[in-house]
Amino acid sequence: MSPARNFLRLLMVALALTAIAAGCSEKRTRIVFLTNGSDPFWDACRSGLEEGAKKYELEKAGYTVSMEVNNGKPQGQIDKLRQFASQGDVAAVAISVIQADNAAIIEEMKNLQAKGIKIITVDGDVNREKFPDARPYYIGTDNIVGGRVLGTAGKAILESRGKTEGGYVQFAGFTDNDNARNRMNGFKEAVGEAFTEKDRMPDGMDKSKARDNVRNAIANHTDLVALVGIWAYNAPAIAQVVTETNSRDKYTVVTFDAQAVAIEEMAKGNIDAMVVQNPFDMGVQTVRLLKAMLTDDQATIKEMFPSAGQPNGDIYTTGLRVVAPDGETPLKPELFDTKTVEFMKLSEFREWLAKYKLTSS
């Protein structure tokens, strides 16, 4: 028999086996969480997914949950969404959208929905005004509120230091990402017009670039009074650059999220306030909602979204914490709306992390 025939036979056997395998995996059982990039923030969320799977007995319902880490680029999310569409076992997808206005990502999300795959956004939403039908629900921080909380904290610290005007720069991975944009807008609104936004500097999730951005901001804007970290890794980047340049006393440093390194930097006095989201709870609530959607559990959906159908009724807000350093700080719990914000000193926050075996949030 000729080698060509042998090859053709092998090919046919392989195709037949593939077809059988495809037939076997028809049942959609997998819930996938797609991140926007790599960050310890998502490790805490992954722990939440595992906790949610236990708490809401996901396995008993015939589903599993896993996390897919994107490479920090929109193309990465588009490719992953296309893969999910072609994999027969994906039942539901939760995604932290990397670019709120990216039509290609939205298109792939709609394709998944058209195939009957449930899809929600978590942490990073789509632009709701432009693409209202891209997803039915969003779980995460109300980022505008988060930005306002950070702005309120920043303003209080600046005023306690006798600063009533000056410039600030905001740092994020992408400035056109929905959560980054909302946080920055919220900060700008709350800190007030007396302080001028000098720049919004994106780093494309390159941590070396994040540090270079802080160095350039300090060199370029001589009237800066505050440095604002919008994404989790921006906090250690700012803290370490102000240490390296011996300029800590010149700037108020306020940041989002609490990476393990950022927590250490706050303990060393290099960060004045952190507004901390709850990625652990985002993970838990993601499992809760997607299981309810997959099993048509309308009671749970109603409980999570009591105002569904009304403006912003499709948003489930996970809590925010303001973490202040131990010792003297101008930040007080009464500065914030206690319904949405929990105020904590650093040592209390560390105790909370230890309770759930987390190193960051």
Place this chain on the structure above:
Amino acid sequence: MSPPSTSPQSRLPLRFNELALLAAIVVVVIITAAVDSNHSYLRQPYTSFRDIARNVALLGIFALGAGVVIIAGGIDLSAGSMIAFSGTVCASTMMLLAPETMINMRPVGPLVAFCGIAAAILSGFLVGTLHAWLITAVRLPPFVATLATLVGLRSFARALCGYVTAKTLGGSGNTEINVYDPYFSFIRDHIWYVYVPVFVALAAFTYLLLGSTVLGRHIYALGGNEEAARLSGIRTDRVKWFAYCFSAVTASIAGVFYVADQSVASPVNQGVGYELNAIAAAVVGGCSLQGGIGTVPGIIFGVVFLRVVIDSVAKLIKSGSDIYEGMIVGIVVVLAVTFGQIRQIRASGRQLFPGMLGVIAIPTLALSIGIITAMTTANVTYLKGLDVWIGLGVALVVLLTLASVKLTQVSSKP
């Protein structure tokens, strides 16, 4: 080939393209110092110098490796992934040796830190060996072999990170490993004690290796003509083994430094695309992608030139500089390499703008440079409002200059 002693130019301490690059660096620095509204280079010379030195050292370390491979007639596309891989190997080794200490972000001690760094550098040697085996024994083209590891190593690093953190922390593993050891903080905070001396030592080693050793001459010979080198008795496989190991080891050293710089090993996005920066620096510095040509001073000037231009863009365009950075760096890379070849173009009698291709290229270049000038000057505080006029003026000057070059070439044609 360009072993230093065989060329009459070697009587000069620097070659033509190296002198041109040095002059270009000085010009960029002077322009930045003068045009920057904050005059950062004049008011804060130490801080500015230190920031550029840090980035030069970090890029320079693995650009030297990329340069040696290019001179040897190969290419290493895997440097960025090697950086991520070696950083992950370093952090994973420390995590396995001292899990509790790493999780609680306490000092791991000199022995564990040493083991982590040694494992990272060993991983570089092993990956370099793998490259050499794929290229010399399996006979894969260097482009394909290192393209495979460019993709594969990052994925391997991600899997390793997940596996090690799952083993040590439980659960399904993490995507990053925090490194908060004082030895690594020391590396980050004292660039004059570690980054810069390591870069200088590596540059001196490479300079001596290429210029004063038999192996160095064999590297040039291999890059110049592999067949001739083999027939003359050079064990080319061994030379390639050294070149690819040197490249991977320099990238692994850079990987450890990036972990120190960022306090984290992050395999997903650490070092993404950095291999192209290293190759660009080597090419700007005069290394020929055909092999056999290139010098260590050239590579160093190439690195300094790239970093100075990037810093200059950030200083001159104060807000949103990242938008223009790639565009401007791309242009200066093309200009630098073209300028370095001007003498060869003249000597060969070749036209820079031949025929219809040249006729269309001239207005295209003038228009592009004019638009870029207008867009960038719109952000320079001193020049606000004049952007369109400056752009038009620059476009016109470029158009007339290039047209006169074309006319001169046409009229001087025999």
